[in-house]
Amino acid sequence: MADPAIQIGELSRRTGCNIETIRYYERIGLMPAPPRRGRYRSYGSQDVGRLGFVRRARELGFTLDEVRALLGLAGGGPASCAEVRTLAASHLTDVRARIADLKRMERVLADSVQACDAGEDPGCPLIQSLYADRGPS
Amino acid sequence: MADPAIQIGELSRRTGCNIETIRYYERIGLMPAPPRRGRYRSYGSQDVGRLGFVRRARELGFTLDEVRALLGLAGGGPASCAEVRTLAASHLTDVRARIADLKRMERVLADSVQACDAGEDPGCPLIQSLYADRGPS
DNA sequence: TATGCCATCTGTAGCGGCTACAGACTCAAG
DNA sequence: CTTGAGTCTGTAGCCGCTACAGATGGCATA
Numbered sequence: 464m465a466d467p468a469i470q471i472g473e474l475s476r477r478t479g480c481n482i483e484t485i486r487y488y489e490r491i492g493l494m495p496a497p498p499r500r501g502r503y504r505s506y507g508s509q510d511v512g513r514l515g516f517v518r519r520a521r522e523l524g525f526t527l528d529e530v531r532a533l534l535g536l537a538g539g540g541p542a543s544c545a546e547v548r549t550l551a552a553s554h555l556t557d558v559r560a561r562i563a564d565l566k567r568m569e570r571v572l573a574d575s576v577q578a579c580d581a582g583e584d585p586g587c588p589l590i591q592s593l594y595a596d597r598g599p600s
Numbered sequence: 601m602a603d604p605a606i607q608i609g610e611l612s613r614r615t616g617c618n619i620e621t622i623r624y625y626e627r628i629g630l631m632p633a634p635p636r637r638g639r640y641r642s643y644g645s646q647d648v649g650r651l652g653f654v655r656r657a658r659e660l661g662f663t664l665d666e667v668r669a670l671l672g673l674a675g676g677g678p679a680s681c682a683e684v685r686t687l688a689a690s691h692l693t694d695v696r697a698r699i700a701d702l703k704r705m706e707r708v709l710a711d712s713v714q715a716c717d718a719g720e721d722p723g724c725p726l727i728q729s730l731y732a733d734r735g736p737s
Numbered sequence: 738t739a740t741g742c743c744a745t746c747t748g749t750a751g752c753g754g755c756t757a758c759a760g761a762c763t764c765a766a767g
Numbered sequence: 768c769t770t771g772a773g774t775c776t777g778t779a780g781c782c783g784c785t786a787c788a789g790a791t792g793g794c795a796t797a
Contacts, residue, residue, distance in 0.1 A: 483756060503774060512731060519730045524705045537727045544724035548716040551726055555709040562702045565695055568661045572692040579685040587681035589688055590674045593653045609744065620785060639746060
């Protein structure tokens with residue numbers, strides 16, 4: 464298979480990743496510094512693959528450090544697979560915790576908006592509830 | 601009622617808000633600069649109330665700009681209440697969108713971990729799915 | 738009075754994960 | 768030869784804190 468060299472703009476188009484972000488990933492060592500044609504960065508299909516991987520991992524909410532780890536583990540046999548699983552499972556726990564947090568917020572907000580709609584209270588129910596002292600921590 | 605002056609440490613304890621954060625809120629104009637006893641900031645019960653308000657609004661996920669707006673609307677009659685409602689409703693929409701995002705992540709992650717457990721696949725299912733090209737954007 | 742020791746002070750820099758410039762250059766087409 | 772799009776480097780900004788360093792303040796104890 465041919466591997467035609469592409470420039471950063473094309474890489475950006477193919478992966479949906481911002482040009483500035485690509486250069487940022489290079490700066491922080493998440494993407495390797497590609498060879499240059501003249502002054503311009505010259506990418507190949509491997510870069511498209513790797514950057515796509517990064518983007519998809521980011522969409523799943525992995526931090527850049529986690530993505531780095533995943534990249535290191537990619538293609539490393541069954542032992543690596545177990546490590547990947549651990550990483551994913553712990554990230555999943557995170558995600559679920561964040562969902563739980565947001566649901567708590569959602570409930571309170573929805574209640575407040577409702578109280579507002581139903582409201583014959585003297586004063587705004589949401590403001591009132593924000594002023595209500597439930598003590599520290 | 602007396603309004604005994606308290607120092608920043610006590611304000612922190614009463615509100616559960618970090619000392620550095622209190623000073624930060626002052627710098628950005630979210631909390632007023634209090635009078636000083638000597639060089640030390642001297643707070644009263646109003647400050648405890650206001651900071652508690654801020655903290656609770658933050659816990660509901662309002663941005664600092666939104667909190668600023670809410671503070672401006674607090675205690676402003678029924679017209680303000682409508683504005684507060686609008687703000688809260690739009691924030692609620694945000695929160696719901698974030699929940700939806702996270703749930704999408706959760707599903708994919710949970711599936712991947714499961715595939716990993718069930719796995720007799722050649723190669724790590726999660727890694728594979730991250731490499732799978734679903735095209736740009 | 739000297740000595741700790743904690744609380745507080747100011748100022749600045751760092752985190753993550755980008756994003757947004759400014760100002761220079763390269764390169765192909767018209 | 769000029770124009771325009773693409774790319775380059777470098778730096779600074781965003782949010783919402785958090786974490787220092789290094790100087791004071793004020794109180795209790797020896």
